Amino acid sequence: MALGPNTLREMLHTMQTIRRFEERASDDYHAGKIYGVVHCYIGEEAIATGVCGALRDGDQIISTHRGHGHCIAKGADLDRMMAELYGRRDGYCKGKGGSMHIADFEKGMLGANGIVAGGISIVTGAALAAKMEGKGGVAVSFFGDGASAAGPFHECMNIAAAWKLPILYVCENNGYAAQTPASTTLARGGEVAVRAAAYGIPGVVVDGNDIFAIHEAAEKAVARARAGEGPTLIECRTYRWRAHTERKGQPDYRPPEEIAAWKAAGKDPIARLVDHLKAKHGFTDAEWQEMDRQILDRIEQSCRFAEKSPFPAPEEALDDVFAA
Amino acid sequence: MREITYAQAGLEAVQEEMRRDGKVFYMSTDAILPLVKEFGEERMRATPIAESTMTGMSIGAAGSGFRPICDWRQVTFCFVAMDQIVNQAAKITYMFGGQQKFPIVYRAAVGGGGRLAAQHSQSPYSMFMNMSGLKIILPSTPRDLKGLLKSAIRDNNPVISFEGNRLLAMKGAVPEADADETIPIGKAEVKRQGKDVTVVALAWAVHETLAAAETLAKEGISVEVVDPRTIAPLDVETIRESVRKTGRLVIADEAGPVCGASAEIATLATEDPATFKALKAPVKRVCALFVPIPYSPGLEDHVFPDRNKIADGIRAVVKA
Numbered sequence A: 001m002a003l004g005p006n007t008l009r010e011m012l013h014t015m016q017t018i019r020r021f022e023e024r025a026s027d028d029y030h031a032g033k034i035y036g037v038v039h040c041y042i043g044e045e046a047i048a049t050g051v052c053g054a055l056r057d058g059d060q061i062i063s064t065h066r067g068h069g070h071c072i073a074k075g076a077d078l079d080r081m082m083a084e085l086y087g088r089r090d091g092y093c094k095g096k097g098g099s100m101h102i103a104d105f106e107k108g109m110l111g112a113n114g115i116v117a118g119g120i121s122i123v124t125g126a127a128l129a130a131k132m133e134g135k136g137g138v139a140v141s142f143f144g145d146g147a148s149a150a151g152p153f154h155e156c157m158n159i160a161a162a163w164k165l166p167i168l169y170v171c172e173n174n175g176y177a178a179q180t181p182a183s184t185t186l187a188r189g190g191e192v193a194v195r196a197a198a199y200g201i202p203g204v205v206v207d208g209n210d211i212f213a214i215h216e217a218a219e220k221a222v223a224r225a226r227a228g229e230g231p232t233l234i235e236c237r238t239y240r241w242r243a244h245t246e247r248k249g250q251p252d253y254r255p256p257e258e259i260a261a262w263k264a265a266g267k268d269p270i271a272r273l274v275d276h277l278k279a280k281h282g283f284t285d286a287e288w289q290e291m292d293r294q295i296l297d298r299i300e301q302s303c304r305f306a307e308k309s310p311f312p313a314p315e316e317a318l319d320d321v322f323a324a
Numbered sequence B: 001m002r003e004i005t006y007a008q009a010g011l012e013a014v015q016e017e018m019r020r021d022g023k024v025f026y027m028s029t030d031a032i033l034p035l036v037k038e039f040g041e042e043r044m045r046a047t048p049i050a051e052s053t054m055t056g057m058s059i060g061a062a063g064s065g066f067r068p069i070c071d072w073r074q075v076t077f078c079f080v081a082m083d084q085i086v087n088q089a090a091k092i093t094y095m096f097g098g099q100q101k102f103p104i105v106y107r108a109a110v111g112g113g114g115r116l117a118a119q120h121s122q123s124p125y126s127m128f129m130n131m132s133g134l135k136i137i138l139p140s141t142p143r144d145l146k147g148l149l150k151s152a153i154r155d156n157n158p159v160i161s162f163e164g165n166r167l168l169a170m171k172g173a174v175p176e177a178d179a180d181e182t183i184p185i186g187k188a189e190v191k192r193q194g195k196d197v198t199v200v201a202l203a204w205a206v207h208e209t210l211a212a213a214e215t216l217a218k219e220g221i222s223v224e225v226v227d228p229r230t231i232a233p234l235d236v237e238t239i240r241e242s243v244r245k246t247g248r249l250v251i252a253d254e255a256g257p258v259c260g261a262s263a264e265i266a267t268l269a270t271e272d273p274a275t276f277k278a279l280k281a282p283v284k285r286v287c288a289l290f291v292p293i294p295y296s297p298g299l300e301d302h303v304f305p306d307r308n309k310i311a312d313g314i315r316a317v318v319k320a
Ligand SMILES: Cc1ncc(C[n+]2csc(CCOP(=O)(O)OP(=O)(O)O)c2C)c(N)n1
Pocket: A064, A065, A066, A114, A115, A116, A117, A143, A144, A145, A146, A147, A148, A172, A174, A176, A177, A178, A244, B029, B049, B051, B077, B080
């Protein structure tokens, strides 16, 4: 289905919200309001947005350590996200999880995960549940190129293919696992989608900075999954703009020219969509500035919400070990 | 003696042993640059994120004449490798009747305090103590780390080196390379002499206990601090000897209490009749609360022991 101008504007809004959220998370991390570690999704916004745009309510996704973008794209509330980053009681996890562990089960967002490849089998289980429910639900596993080297990836591809589970395996191939280039640790120099052939399922490579290509591939895979035909592996070639984490002194050994090339307008997934909207749908600079201003306001509001929320009382550390 | 950080001491131990023995090589999901520079990418191998496989390949390489160092980074990342650790590495020497040696060092950072939440803040060393066939070092100072890691690399068995996240930046005196100092695995050290109470403290808790001991000295309580330094094997004699002298035992550990190293230490100390007879008060443990580690600073600090909680524990035992 071709994407209409309204949908495209919504997608732009989502992508820019992710970017501005990450910028703020980074700033507030360096200002000492957010603790621990933050992994930014900047540069990869089109993937979560394009894939989640092909889902409906009730479909489920799982994320990684780099999870803010997936949360936002699946409709998570910015206030509760920011409050979690600030370690406050009104955060999604009541301050227990922080950046690496935001989940919104009501929205079908089964959680960010601190363990590389740790989510892949969980969401494959969600796909099994969807199949057993028989209501056409679909699941999506987001994971990195690094995770594609881990056992769970291969085990899940096999079982999902064998059982025709309704799931999309979406590899966000940004070329690196922390400091290590995918070309040095993955077979075939870092290609991931080709492996699908071994499991007899479709494997597609898309430009991970092209919202159209991603959305189209996701729609096709979702239709296949809903029709009971099984999983699809989608490899999105992309790049992270920032260092692996926001930690001070975090090394980034990637060549500066490489980073610059991926940030250029022709590669930036957001600039590309803005250009398209301007060229094809009469989107103006003024409208773009207004959209951005509203997004910044919304994020500012989420920070105020987070500031106002209290820190949990120390004894609350003992709550929620078990369900009631 | 010059002072270097705990992290630097660990690196020096590896460098010196890699220079000494061409069969030593290193695997980690991220390359350690000084090792790449000195030894090349063949001996400092950046691996895929596949800890289970790295852990198993270490066994195979060790059984084939090499001396691999497999760096899990955070201990958290070794849980995907539990089969290779528990079913394979820990049992392979015994099960095959001692036919072959498996000299492997697994390195893993443990502990919390970094606001990293439950998955990245763990001190599960007692899980591994539960497996016979694994040696485990748990050094608290740069000097201990360097000396013990060198011994671990020279040992002909799988040795796990648990290294404190909170200790990485800590500085301490460490002998130069030419001293080639090694510290034997299985030998505790009394880190402070005292006469009223013995505190057996592990890793980071050693430093918190030393701080508590300073405070308590002003209150007239004389604290002896024993650092086991290695927990498998555990130097129980040094612990018992100290307890027989002071008549009181507190155990301070950043890990949780349940089936912990602290539980083992308490049992080993008190099931010895002479040590039991010397006790003037019940044994006390000051450990983390029994929950996963939460993210928010106030929650995390509530869960972990610190110098104040350790001092309170010591006071309670002295007054009992
Ligand atoms: C099992 C495991 N091993 C190691 C790590 C440490 N770690 C965190 S993120 C990361 C790199 C992940 O790379 P990739 O899957 O490509 O995701 P990206 O960060 O590029 O989005 C590593 C090694 C971990 N979290 N879990």
